[in-house]
Amino acid sequence: MIAIHGHEGERVAVLGLGRSGLSAARSLRAGGAIPVLWDDQPAAREQAEEDGFQIRDLTRAGAFEDVTLLVTSPGIPHLYPAPNPVIAAAWAAGVPVDNDIGLFFRALGQGAWDALDTPPRVVAVTGSNGKSTTSALIHHVLERAGRPAQLAGNIGRGVLDIEAPGEAGVIVLELSSYQTELARALTPDIAVFTNLTPDHLDRHGGHGGYFAAKRRLFAEGGPDRAVIGVDENEGRFLANQLSTAPSDDRVIRVSSGAKLSGPGWQVFARKGFLSEWRKGRQVGAIDLRTIRGLPGAHNHQNACAAYAACRALGLGPRQIQSGFESYAGLPHRSQIVAECGGVTFVNDSKATNVDSALKALLAFDRIRWICGGLQKEGGLAGLAPGLAHVSKAYVIGREAAGFALGLSGVEAEICTDMATAVARAVAEAEPGETVLLAPAAASFDQYDNFEKRGEDFVENVHAALG
Template identity: 40%
Template sequence: MITSPAWKDKRYAVLGLARSGRATVEALLAVGAEVLVWDDRPEAREPYNGRCAIGDPLEADLTGYAGVVVSPGVPLNTHPIKPHADSFGVPVIGDVELFAQARADLPAHRVVGITGTNGKSTTTALVYHILKQAGVPTTMGGNIGLPILEQEPLPEGGVYVLELSSYQIDLTYSLDCEVAVLLNITPDHLDRYDGDFAKYAASKFRLLSMQTRGHNSIARFKDARSLGKFAEGSIASILEDVFENRGIAPEEQANWPSLQGPHNHENAAAAIEVCDILGLSQSQIKAGLESYRGLPHRMERVAEIAGVAYVNDSKGTNTAASAPALAAFDNIHWILGGLAKEPGLGECEAELPRVKAAYTIGKAGPDFAALLEGRVPVEQCETLDRAVSAAADSAEDGDTVLLSPACASFDQYSDFEKRGEHFRALVEGLE
């Protein structure tokens, strides 16, 4: 695990004992910190009997504490822990901030931080893959993979690749990434920012503002222009210029089977620029792009049956995320719906000429059906099993059945992974 002597003999409260919370407690205890732990579930607290103080930080006197460590799932704009900690002058932080504090005691390394509304998981996994294929010691963490404090420190020369949500950035104050990437910003999770898109955008941009002189920032031109200045002395790259500047032709995307579509053009551009900055050769970068096989639930090609491709894009949880998936195919049988994050079709509107038929599911199904009526053939299926069956019955050789819901999953599934796994199982049942 990753630890720091800087935490020794200090007092911390840890609120929430899921994966990152458990890893945080173990890392703090390993160096002799004093830890107060709490989770609403008694079974989550039980393993810490006799090892830690157990109690709700909301009811604790936090005088002298070095920090309250919370899960990124805790909404700082509404949860009472933030004003309670503020009343004692105690920062509310996350495990990524503890990692940032531990960096001084790790073997010499570099950190790549990647954020954005859409594409950050793919870009993080892609950078990690290219580095690993090139023989660079690397790991990925943050919002992907194992909790960062649970991982073993990399040897000298290693690269930590971190996917960072706005929630994680909100809990981080000293993460100075050697390379920071801001992919894009579109309205999402606005309930955490009091409905204010500007607050959400500013949260994302903080990743770049924490950098120091000589470190590299990568962003789209329009976001960099509208959100403010990069950190003073940082070296800025513009995503739109990457292919031209790095000698890789845009049409070479055809050689990267798991990176099709315009959204993956942007993801690949970010990964190319990151890996170039880190010193990889063009041949190493191209080899990684060609061998990358993608993430589950993100443009995942599940099967081809009777000439029909079945693609699992369950991670398309808003219209901005689903639009690029639609743009990557023609003759689409589109399965959409769930718990809508915004009204309307958003950026998916422009891709409707590619849709041959639509099949709506979930709570937002009737609203989507009304929007699509008269524009594409649409069938209200309510559930995913009915939608897959209906699409399979209608699809012809050369068509694509695409699950890209443009919605959250929580009306019918615990998360988008469960929805994608169900889709995969249903498709496997067709063979």
């Protein structure tokens, strides 16, 4: 745990008692602050009281009279679509609002780590898609190379639950727009921007607000190096804003599919080959086609971003390649869960929208596709470029019949439940095919979350294969 100093003897309010809220409360208490906690859920308040924390109803008048700071959980809206009443009350009282990410970066600047021969470094990864895989891949490569590393933030542990970093330690953070939007301190050594596609638009007041939340990590953080995916206009704009000249190698441009050129620092993947160019010449290359844990162009983009971050940390190309080759993938994200009779079974339950499902479809050639669930706005037309890869679709979910109607030109069987879909796909799959769970829909019609859906797929695959 990282103790938060600077608030000794002060009352600091904490709103929202999920993982990040309770972690922040413990860190504040360890640093000498007096946390006062609130959550709308009685069960969460009761648990906090059992842990010895003081509960205060932050919705009542005068709740902020003796409070010097409010720490809020990332899921609580503070501006759009409307400010949470507690946050609005803190504004009215002139009480600063922060989150656990802001506390972490402030603590890092106040620690004794600058006395180390090799101070710890922080790599922060944000973007719409791929940030979990990119963060986990950086962490895995570092560990394989013998570098002490910890993974936290929006993945793994809460950022304040990690151990205080030691000599030459690296902290890899996955940061969502909810986290970067509010943090009062953002000072990573290396910042990574994977890509941008529409998401959380109601929370950020539109696409521009969403990009602005991501951009804060770079514009306000002032990283020593920035790794920027430039396959969208927002990435190209950001890279240009951060560069002072064409040869400025503080910015590493990354692409999946486009050959990048110029005197600066570029990492790109084309036709399955990763290339690193610097000062107009190639200095590294990896054949990604043989790396099973990173299938498809979207994972090749993740690989380029992770490669660039690791190179900025001083690792060599062969060290990074070795880490890539041993990377097994994250659960529920293009995860190979079984192989039998020439058929590969892949769990991509995290593909909860059309964009991510399309990337999964494009990663494999002959697919027995398990899809369906709670369909999101916008329909299924965006899947069209990947449907040529589908031998047959097996549709699950309470709205399976309606979902199947949106799959124009694809043979679709309405299965409704996972057990039926897996059984049918196993029975009909031929050698060389992939049975792929990539739902293109939310899970809440049948499961608590996408993890439970993925676990059900894995269990049924193992049961069907015996």
